[in-house]
Amino acid sequence: MSSEDSPVDATDAMPARTLPSPPVNAAGVLGLHPPLLRKQSSPMMPPFMVSAPGKVIVYGEHAVVHGKAAIAAAISLRSYLHVSFLSKSHRTVTLLFPDIQMEHTWSLDHLPWAAFSAPGKKKYYYDLVTSLDPDLLDALGSHIDAVSPKAPESIRKIHHASARSFLYLFLSLASRKTAPCTYTLRSTIPIGAGLGSSASISVCISAALLLQIRALSGPHQDQPATECELQIERINRWAFVGEMCIHGNPSGVDNTVSAGGKAVLFQRKDYNRPPVVTPLHSFPELPLLLVNTRQSRSTALEVAKVATLRSAHPALTENILHAIGQVTESAHELLTSKKFDPTSPIALKHLGDLITINHGLLVSLGVSHPKLERIRELIDHTGIGWTKLTGAGGGGCAITILKPQPTTVTNGHGNGTHHDSSSDESDSSSEADCSASIISTSTKLKHKILDNLEAKLENEGFDKFETTLAGDGVGVLWPAVLHNGNEEEGGEEIDSEKFLKAEGTEGVERLVGVASTRKKRTEIEVREGWKFWRPWEGGLPQIY
Ligand SMILES: Nc1ncnc2c1ncn2[C@@H]1O[C@H](COP(=O)(O)OP(=O)(O)OP(=O)(O)O)[C@@H](O)[C@H]1O
Ligand SMILES: C[C@@](O)(CCO)CC(=O)[O-]
Numbered sequence: 001m002s003s004e005d006s007p008v009d010a011t012d013a014m015p016a017r018t019l020p021s022p023p024v025n026a027a028g029v030l031g032l033h034p035p036l037l038r039k040q041s042s043p044m045m046p047p048f049m050v051s052a053p054g055k056v057i058v059y060g061e062h063a064v065v066h067g068k069a070a071i072a073a074a075i076s077l078r079s080y081l082h083v084s085f086l087s088k089s090h091r092t093v094t095l096l097f098p099d100i101q102m103e104h105t106w107s108l109d110h111l112p113w114a115a116f117s118a119p120g121k122k123k124y125y126y127d128l129v130t131s132l133d134p135d136l137l138d139a140l141g142s143h144i145d146a147v148s149p150k151a152p153e154s155i156r157k158i159h160h161a162s163a164r165s166f167l168y169l170f171l172s173l174a175s176r177k178t179a180p181c182t183y184t185l186r187s188t189i190p191i192g193a194g195l196g197s198s199a200s201i202s203v204c205i206s207a208a209l210l211l212q213i214r215a216l217s218g219p220h221q222d223q224p225a226t227e228c229e230l231q232i233e234r235i236n237r238w239a240f241v242g243e244m245c246i247h248g249n250p251s252g253v254d255n256t257v258s259a260g261g262k263a264v265l266f267q268r269k270d271y272n273r274p275p276v277v278t279p280l281h282s283f284p285e286l287p288l289l290l291v292n293t294r295q296s297r298s299t300a301l302e303v304a305k306v307a308t309l310r311s312a313h314p315a316l317t318e319n320i321l322h323a324i325g326q327v328t329e330s331a332h333e334l335l336t337s338k339k340f341d342p343t344s345p346i347a348l349k350h351l352g353d354l355i356t357i358n359h360g361l362l363v364s365l366g367v368s369h370p371k372l373e374r375i376r377e378l379i380d381h382t383g384i385g386w387t388k389l390t391g392a393g394g395g396g397c398a399i400t401i402l403k404p405q406p407t408t409v410t411n412g413h414g415n416g417t418h419h420d421s422s423s424d425e426s427d428s429s430s431e432a433d434c435s436a437s438i439i440s441t442s443t444k445l446k447h448k449i450l451d452n453l454e455a456k457l458e459n460e461g462f463d464k465f466e467t468t469l470a471g472d473g474v475g476v477l478w479p480a481v482l483h484n485g486n487e488e489e490g491g492e493e494i495d496s497e498k499f500l501k502a503e504g505t506e507g508v509e510r511l512v513g514v515a516s517t518r519k520k521r522t523e524i525e526v527r528e529g530w531k532f533w534r535p536w537e538g539g540l541p542q543i544y
Contacts, residue, residue, distance in 0.1 A: 045085035045179065046479035047495060048211070049512065051530070052203035053078045053471055054189035055196040055257040056290070056390045056399050059358050060328040062306050062365055064251040064266065068325030071332065072253050073263035073283060075290075076468040077195065079187035080512050081204035082480060082499045083212070086180035095166055096184040098500060099191065102159045104147045106167075108180060115139035116171040123172050125215040125234065129241045130272055132168070140167050158191075161198070165245040166205055169238055173209040183208065184496045188505040190463070192296045194391020199254030202242030207235045207259075207474050219476060219531040228535040232260045235474055237274075248300045251275075261473025262536065265332050281536060282335050283470050284342030286351075287402040289385065289450075292463040293371035295395030302367050302392035309366060320364050327358045345404050352386035352401055359388035367393030371462075378456055382449050397465075402446075472532045482513045482529050 053074040060070025086092065094105040115121065115136060123129055144167065148159045166183070185204065189197040210216045216231050217223070239255035252275050253266040263283035268275035310317040331354050334340055334347060341347055359376070362368060368389055375398045376387045385400040454464055483491040494511060502511040513528035 046481070047082060047084035047493070048208075048476070048478035049080055049082050049480045049494065050204050050207040050211070050474060050476050051078045051080045051512070052200040052207070052258045052474045053196075053261060054200050055254055056288070056397075056469070057194075057253065058263075058390075058399070059331050059354060060324055061194075061389075061391055061393070062303070062362065062367060063321040063324035063328070064253050064268070065249065065303055065306070066310070066321050067267070067269045068321060069265055069267040069328045069332065070251070070253050071263065071265055071280065071283075071328055071335075072257045073470045074257050074261045074473060075195065076471050077187075077189045077465065077505075078514075079185060079189060079197065079200040079204050080499075080508060081201070081208050082184040082186075082494065082496055083208050084182045084184070084496050086182065088180065090180040092180050093170065093178075094182040095163065096182060096496065096500065097159075097162055099185070099187055100158050100162065101155070102148060102162065104159075104163060106143060106146075108176070108178065111143060111167070111171060112139040113171065113176045117175075125173060125210060125213060125238070128237055128274060129172075132241070132244050136168065136171075137164075140164060140171070143167060161246040162201065165198075165202055165242040168245050169202075169205050169209055169242050172241070173213055173215075173238065178212070181212075182496055184499050186499060186502070186508050188508060190292050190294075190397075190465075192298065192396065193292050193294075194299075194389065194393070194396030195290075196254035196258055196391070198246040198299070199239065199243055199250075199258045202239040202246070202255055203235060203258045203474050205242055206238035207476070210235060210238065211476065211478070219533045223533070225535040225537075228533040231533050232473060232535070233274075235259050246300075247303070249303055250299075257473075259473050261471055261532070261534075263470045265328070279536065280332075280335055282340060282342075284335075285469055286342075286348075288467060288469055289379070289400040289402060290465040290467050291375050291379075291398045291400070291457055292465065293369060293375065293395050293397065294461060294463055295369055295371045297369070297392065297394035297396060299392040302394045305367060305394075306365050317365070320361050324358060324361050327354050327361070330354055348401070348404060352403070355386040355388045355399075355401055362389055362393055369393065369395050371395065372398055374460065375457070375462060378453065378460075382453050384446070384449055384453065472534065475527065475530045475532045477512065477530050 054077045055072050055074055057064075057070055057072045060068060060072075064070035091108045092105050093108055093111075094103070096103045116139070121133065121136065144160050144163050147163045148156050151159065170178075183205070185201060187197055187200065189195050189200055191197045207216070216234065217227065218231060219228070236252075236256055236259040239259055240250070240252045243250040243252070243255050251266070251268055253264075253268075256266055256275065256277055257264055260277070260279070263280040265278040265280055266275055306317070310321075331351060334350055359368075363373075372389045372393065372395070379385065379387045379398075379400050383403075385402040387398050387400040390397050390399045457464055477494075480494040481491040482494065498511060499508075502508045513530065
């Protein structure tokens with residue numbers, strides 16, 4: 001296959017659909033330069049969307065970079081990427097990334113295609129790329145420097161990371177003949193909070209480009225599990241390349257969970273080989289409290305801190321990393337044992353203890369932060385659950401696995417003395433005999449403690465998120481049309497302008513068809529028209 005003919009031009013790849021209303025470019029919303037204000041989308045090519053979830057690392061962050069296993073699970077916060085096609089006369093590719101106040105347009109004809117298709121450099125959609133090519137990064141240099149040249153250095157860094165991730169994948173997978181496009185990205189995942197926002201955007205970019213070059217089949221009904229796995233693997237390999245452009249030295253756990261969804265045991269001992277990924281179907285849907293310190297930090301920097309500690313104190317650091325690996329193994333052993341009962345307080349306490357130990361070890365590695373310790377202090381004081389930092393640390397988020405109904409006695413302020421029901425066995429067995437009224441009293445008490453805690457966290461400037469663990473991975477809405485419950489001809493097209501105008505998480509979710517029935521502490525999601533690769537369903541219908 002020659003370098004020029006491998007990727008199929010999106011113009012040829014996408015079947016035409018009866019005239020969708022041409023999307024107005026988002027220029028008005030972001031204040032872009034005047035030429036982009038005209039309606040200019042290709043009338044023959046409908047826009048489409050992809051989306052991918054964030055993740056939490058439940059056990060094993062940092063140690064996973066050094067070859068140990070980690071357990072991670074997808075969450076219901078997601079990134080959404082909208083792809084719209086321009087008429088062929090516009091020889092441009094545009095990124096509209098409003099979450100980071102970034103927009104940029106490159107001329108398709110001036111991008112360094114030659115460098116990416118030179119002999120020995122060209123990569124194909126099915127290749128496994130395990131490191132970035134310094135020559136290709138050099139070739140991208142001036143095109144990345146052209147992004148937000150006047151922005152402060154801290155902002156430029158963020159813009160350049162996203163631009164690098166996009167361009168490296170775009171030039172690797174697309175071709176000179178690629179249809180002019182606008183990529184608009186919105187995410188409900190807080191950035192730099194340990195929830196895998198970069199991985200989820202890398203998965204979205206990878207999936208969108210692979211769809212454009214027709215390198216993916218499905219997702220569709222009756223797709224066998226092995227075929228689903230192959231598609232996810234293909235997306236994940238290129239998402240890892242995108243992650244390398246942002247992080248430098250990622251383990252690949254974030255993009256793996258974001259691409260495949262649910263929960264996995266992940267281990268990469270040899271960076272020249274694909275990681276070993278074991279799906280954890282038995283992973284319970286644990287009630288999870290997620291608190292964001294709102295302290296920004298860089299994953300790359302936190303990973304580098306551990307590498308520095310390892311150079312300075314090799315034996316000690318190795319012992320800590322090894323102990324973290326043992327924490328993950330212990331959790332994995334329990335989760336996969338035949339006797340595992342996710343409703344048992346003893347099993348939950350085992351998982352909770354491991355959370356506490358894991359956090360202590362991360363503190364020893366120097367990747368906690370006073371704000372993370374403050375959150376832990378506030379939550380520990382209530383006795384409501386087991387807390388650890390998640391992701392890179394240095395700020396970012398803390399997760400708390402909540403204990404089952406605590407028989408708590410408050411001191412009237414909601415944070416006083418309590419009796420920890422899951423810390424002693426006799427109590428937990430007697431709990432099973434509780435009458436309905438006692439359970440409901442206990443539930444009310446738990447909610448009261450949570451409400452008080454939420455108020456305290458809010459007072460101190462922390463954000464609390466409600467999320468569901470172990471959801472779907474990458475999804476596709478093609479074309480970007482929703483029927484909103486009725487079968488009206490045509491449905492409602494989501495164009496780039498509407499997408500940019502959607503307000504906040506709720507606005508975005510409503511527009512893209514994620515109807516969530518949010519109750520106090522539960523969430524049921526319906527995603528209209530979206531399709532997902534779900535190997536665990538082994539070919540069962542996958543459409544919501
Ligand atoms: N919504 C978004 N729009 C554009 N770029 C984004 C978005 N979310 C993340 N990014 C890119 O990802 C980078 C954040 O990556 P970082 O690893 O620091 O945080 P994270 O992925 O949220 O956390 P972690 O890797 O610890 O889970 C940003 O600097 C930006 O380049
Ligand atoms: C800190 C780390 O282990 C998790 C980041 O979410 C880094 C990685 O695995 O790439």
